[in-house]
Amino acid sequence: MALETWIGLRYLRAKKRSGFMSFISIISILGIALGVIALIVVMSVVNGFQKEIRGQLLNIAPHAIVGHMMGASENANWHDLQQRFDKQNGVIATAPFLSGQGLLANSGEVRGVQLTGILPEQEKKVVDYANKMVFGSFDALKEEEFGIVLGKGLAHILDVEPNSKVTVITPEGNVTPAGVVPRLKQFTVVGVVETGVDEADNTTALIHLADAQKLYRADDAVVALRLRLADPQNAPAVMQKVLPENERLTIWTQNWTDNNRSYFNAVEMEKRLLTLLLTCIIIVAVFNLVSSLVMAVNEKQADIAILRTLGLSPRGVMKIFVVQGMVAGILGTLTGLIFGLLLAWKIGVMIKWVEEQFGVHFVSSQVYFIDYLPSDIQAADVIGVVVISLTLSFLATLYPSWSAARTQPAEALRYE
Structure with missing residues (x-):
């Protein structure tokens, strides 16, 4: 020493x-x-x-979203997008969806929701909460049967039970001689899902994609795609590779970090x-x-x-x-x-x-x-x-x- x-x-x-x-x-x-x-x-x-x-x-939000720009080609549709992105490295699965605002009413309760139209068999590939059902399943959503799957919190607020009816009110109204009236449609509750996040459980409302298109009068060009990525932590870099800047004139993209960066x-x-x-x-x-x-x-x-x-x-x-x-x-x-x-x-x-x-x-x-x-x-x-x-x-x-x-x-x- x-x-x-x-x-x-x-x-x-x-x-x-x-x-x-x-x-x-x-x-x-x-x-x-x-x-x-x-x-x-x-x-x-x-x-x-x-x-x-x-x-x-990452369990409840899509890793990334892509869709056609407004005013894109008349032949633009989500099927072409899916064929393209399914083949990209770093993309595990894709699923189409159509999202719109609406109100759900039942038992005197009215709640604003983000109503989302999905294809059940494809949606289960891009979200993790599809298997966390309180009752029912995504597969119960069938075209033209007007079924709906609600989040657990939302179902509790609206006091619904299996096969009970809820009224969906959309902001797009119907023009009548008496003026513009809201568009109403009754849906049958075919399932309740628990995502594990209170905010999502209180706002989740899922219907079949075809029913959503009819409800909002939307064509295939408006439908976007959810993407499940192999490396969601680096979603911005992955999306930069699969969709370079020069191709973003007709296709828009968004990843989970955009909404949660702040x-x-x-x-x-x-x-x-x-x-x-x-x-x-x-x-x-x-x-x-x-x-x-x-x-x-x-x-x-x-x-x-x-x-x-x-x-x-x-x-x-x-x-x-x-x-x-x-x-x-x-x-x-x-x-x-x-x-x-x-x-x-x-x-x-x-x-x-x-x-x-x-x-x-x-x-x-x-x-x-x-x-x-x-x-x-x-x-x-x-x-x-x-x-x-x-x-x-x-x-x-x-x-x-x-x-x-x-x-x-x-x-x-x-x-x-």
Whole structure:
């Protein structure tokens, strides 16, 4: 062991006259540990929310959508689009759909919905919730039978039962001598689906594609395609490959990131701000570390002078206090790392236990899509926290060690 390292480690030990200094060192170590714990846990929870919500969105939302531009060729239809995109690399499956606004009425309740016409046998290939039926199935949607599948929440609001009737009201009205009246059509409830996301369960209303075309008086050119991608996380890049820019004059495209980009940007910004704020905990602890090192330098003036007289260079004196400060920083960082990883790993279980014991609920699925606290520990974030902590600890040692190196032996020993 180098002499400077050995002396620096000895200075960490508390003596009777330096107990207060040692207490400040312990506080700084605990402060660094607390900051590291907070950073690891918060970043893991934010990552968990991003991962879970992204997964929920990909379960209910199409990975990508393509359709013909308004005013495209008169012969344009969704069949040609499907033949083209079914052969593209990166596209697993496609399914046609027609979406329009409408109102559902039953038992005195009226709810606005996004009514979607689908082909059941193809729709099941592009969405994951087709097998999560409370009753009925997608296959019960048959052409000209005017059946409808509702989300679980919507079915509860409208108080419907199997084979009960709901009235669909579309904004496109019929022109009569008395004026424009809304177009009404009764549909039979043939199924209820549970997507797992409250917002979708409260607005989902599916009918057969042919019935939707009749209801909205739409031809095949208006029908678009849902695409299921092999790599939905990179949907923008995949769609750029399958549909280059020069071909987007007649075909429009949209992927799941377009509708949700602002949300994920907000979450990412929140993560950065939380990281910045929680880093302040480490900074405060580092100030305590600076204070303890300054006090150590003042207390060890005579020792420093003797070491300088015996031939220790100013650089060697600096190393002594750098070692002392860095050991404190490493101890705090290591302690925070261990407890931070353990807490981040079990944070969901701990929060659930608190909810059960005190009858409270911290995470609402109506707000966050999920009703539990997720955690996703990412190595890059953990390494970043460790680097920040060690870097700040090192910077905290520079001034005290530089001050110690400037000590003049004659001045320090004058009154000894």
